[in-house]
Amino acid sequence: MALLPFLVVALLYEIIPLIMVIMNSFQSDAGTGITLENYQTIAEKLLYQKAIFNSIRISLISSLGGIVVAFLGAKAIAESKGKIANLFMTILNMVSNFAGVPLAFAYMVLLGNAGFMVHVGQKLGISALADFNLYTSDGMSMIYIYFQIPLATLLLVPAFAGIRKEWKEAVALLGGKEGLFWRKVGIPVLMPEILGTFSVLFANALAAYATVYALMMNNISLLPIQIAGSYVGEVKTRPGLGGALSVVMMVLMCLMILLTNRMSRHFQKGGNPS
Amino acid sequence: MKKKTKATTFLMVLIMAYLLLPLVVTIVYSLFQKWTDIVPEQFSLGSYVIILQDKEFLLCIVRTLAACVIPIGITVCIILLAMFVTTVYFPSLDKYVQIICMIPYTIQGVILSVSILSAYIRAGSFLGNRLVMLFGAYSVIIMPYIYQGIKNGMSAINVKVLTEAAEMLGAARMYAFFRIIVPNILSSIVVSALLAVGIIFGDYVLVRNLTGTSFQNMQIYLYQTMKSDSTKASAVFVIIMLITCLITAVTLYLKNKEREK
Numbered sequence: 081m082a083l084l085p086f087l088v089v090a091l092l093y094e095i096i097p098l099i100m101v102i103m104n105s106f107q108s109d110a111g112t113g114i115t116l117e118n119y120q121t122i123a124e125k126l127l128y129q130k131a132i133f134n135s136i137r138i139s140l141i142s143s144l145g146g147i148v149v150a151f152l153g154a155k156a157i158a159e160s161k162g163k164i165a166n167l168f169m170t171i172l173n174m175v176s177n178f179a180g181v182p183l184a185f186a187y188m189v190l191l192g193n194a195g196f197m198v199h200v201g202q203k204l205g206i207s208a209l210a211d212f213n214l215y216t217s218d219g220m221s222m223i224y225i226y227f228q229i230p231l232a233t234l235l236l237v238p239a240f241a242g243i244r245k246e247w248k249e250a251v252a253l254l255g256g257k258e259g260l261f262w263r264k265v266g267i268p269v270l271m272p273e274i275l276g277t278f279s280v281l282f283a284n285a286l287a288a289y290a291t292v293y294a295l296m297m298n299n300i301s302l303l304p305i306q307i308a309g310s311y312v313g314e315v316k317t318r319p320g321l322g323g324a325l326s327v328v329m330m331v332l333m334c335l336m337i338l339l340t341n342r343m344s345r346h347f348q349k350g351g352n353p354s
Numbered sequence: 355m356k357k358k359t360k361a362t363t364f365l366m367v368l369i370m371a372y373l374l375l376p377l378v379v380t381i382v383y384s385l386f387q388k389w390t391d392i393v394p395e396q397f398s399l400g401s402y403v404i405i406l407q408d409k410e411f412l413l414c415i416v417r418t419l420a421a422c423v424i425p426i427g428i429t430v431c432i433i434l435l436a437m438f439v440t441t442v443y444f445p446s447l448d449k450y451v452q453i454i455c456m457i458p459y460t461i462q463g464v465i466l467s468v469s470i471l472s473a474y475i476r477a478g479s480f481l482g483n484r485l486v487m488l489f490g491a492y493s494v495i496i497m498p499y500i501y502q503g504i505k506n507g508m509s510a511i512n513v514k515v516l517t518e519a520a521e522m523l524g525a526a527r528m529y530a531f532f533r534i535i536v537p538n539i540l541s542s543i544v545v546s547a548l549l550a551v552g553i554i555f556g557d558y559v560l561v562r563n564l565t566g567t568s569f570q571n572m573q574i575y576l577y578q579t580m581k582s583d584s585t586k587a588s589a590v591f592v593i594i595m596l597i598t599c600l601i602t603a604v605t606l607y608l609k610n611k612e613r614e615k
Contacts (some may be wrong), residue, residue, distance in 0.1 A: 083440075
C-alpha cells in the first residue's frame with residue numbers, strides 16, 4: 081500500500097510519458113498506423129543528420145576538453161591538500177551549479193558582440209579576442225567545456241585517493257620519471273573512473289539545452305533544440321518526428337554507456353592498452 | 355619538490371581564475387553604468403533598486419520557491435514510503451525502486467519535458483493542467499538525488515536492528531520507521547533536498563517546454579530581461595547566483611557536519 085504513491089507518480093510522469101514518446105516515434109504525423117517514416121525522415125534529411133552530427137561532435141569535444149582539465153585539476157588537488165585545494169574544491173562546488181541561462185548570460189557579457197573581452201581585445205590589439213564570435217559552434221564548444229570542468233573534476237577527485245604513494249616510489253626506484261608513472265601506472269589504474277566520468281559528461285552535453293537556447297534560440301542545429309522545436313514549434317507540432325529524435329538521443333546515450341563500460345572492463349582485468 | 359608544489363598551486367589558481375572570470379566580470383558589469391573601456395565607470399546600484407522594486411520579479415521568487423517546496427515535499431514523502439516497504443517488508447523490490455529512480459538521471463530535461471507534454475497536452479482533466487505537469491516533472495527529475503540521499507542515510511544506520519528493537523518495545527513497524535528511522539536520517543534527507551532545490555532552481559528546460567511562459571520563474575525572468583536590458587539582467591543574474599551560492603554553502607556545511615559525526 082505504501083508503495084502506491086511512488087508508483088503512481090513514477091507511472092504518470094516517467095513511465096507512461098516515455099512509452100508514449102517511443103510509441104509516437106513509430107506513428108506518422110500525417111496519417112495513422114505503425115510506420116518507420118519518422119526514422120526515415122531523420123536518416124534522409126540533411127537538417128537532422130546535421131543535428132545529430134553536431135550534437136555528437138560538441139559532446140565529444142567538450143567531454144574531452146573537460147576531462148583533460150579535470151584530470152590535471154583533480155591531480156593537483158590530490159597532490160597538494162593545502163588551503164588552496166580546499167578553496168579550489170569550494171569553488172568547484174559553487175560553479176557546478178552555474179549552468180543554463182545564467183551561464184549563457186555571463187558569456188554574453190564576457191565574449192558577446194559587445195563583451196568585455198572583446199573590448200579588451202580591441203584595446204590591446206589582440207585580434208583573436210576582438211574578432212571572437214560567441215554565436216558559432218566553436219563559441220558553444222567553449223561554453224560547454226566551461227560547464228563540464230567542475231562536474232568532471234568533482235567526479236574524478238575521489239578516484240585519485242586510489243593512487244598509492246608506494247606505486248610512485250616503486251616507479252621512481254626503478255628509475256622512472258613521473259611522466260612514465262602516469263603513462264604506465266596512474267592513468268591505466270584510473271581508466272575505469274575516467275571512462276565513467278566521460279560517459280556522464282557526454283550525456284550531460286548531449287542533453288544540454290538551456291545554455292544554447294538562451295544564446296542561439298533555434299539558430300543552431302543540435303538534437304535537443306530540434307526535439308524541443310518539434311513539440312513546441314511555432315507552426316505545428318510534430319510529435320512523431322520529435323519522438324523519433326528523442327529515441328535517437330537516448331540510443332546515443334546508451335551506446336556511450338555501453339562503450340565506456342566495455343572499455344573499462346578491459347582495464348579492470350589488467351589488460352595492457354598499448 | 356618545492357618547484358612541483360608551486361606548479362600544482364599555479365595550475366589550481368589558473369583553473370579557478372578561468373572558472374571565476376565570467377562570474378566576476380558579470381558582477382562588475384552589474385555595478386557600473388558604463389563599461390566601454392577596460393576600466394568600468396560610474397558606480398551605481400540602480401539596476402538592483404529597479405528589480406527589487408519590480409513586483410513581477412518578487413513574484414518570480416515566490417513562484418520559484420513554490421516550485422521547489424511542493425515537488426520536493428512530494429518526492430521525499432513517496433520515496434520514504436516506498437523505502438519503508440522495501441526495507442521492512444520486501445527487500446527484493448528495492449532493485450526496481452532504484453531503477454525507476456535512476457531513469458530520470460539518464461533521460462534528463464529535454465526528453466522528460468517533451469514526453470510529459472505529448473502524453474498529457476490533450477488530456478482534459480487536471481492532468482492536462484500545465485502546472486500539474488510541471489510539478490510532476492520536477493518530482494520525477496529530482497528522484498535520483500532524493501533516492502540516493504535517503505539510501506546513503508539508511509546505510510549509515512542499522513535499520514533492521516533499530517526496527518526490531520522498536521517492535522520488541524511494542525511499536526508498530528510504521529511507527530518505528532517514521533519516528534525512529536526517519537529522524538535518524540534527517541540530515542541526509544535535508545542534504546538531498548537541498549541538492550534538489552539547486553536542480554529545480556536552475557531549471558529552464560522543463561518550465562519553458564511545459565508551461566511556455568505562463569509560469570514565470572527566475573530563470574525565465576532572466577531570459578526575458580537579458581533579451582531587452584542587459585544591465586538589469588546582470589542584477590538578476592547576481593541575485594540568482596547569490597541564492598545558488600547560499601544553497602551550495604548550506605549543503606556543503608551540512609555534508610561536512612555529517613561527515614564529522
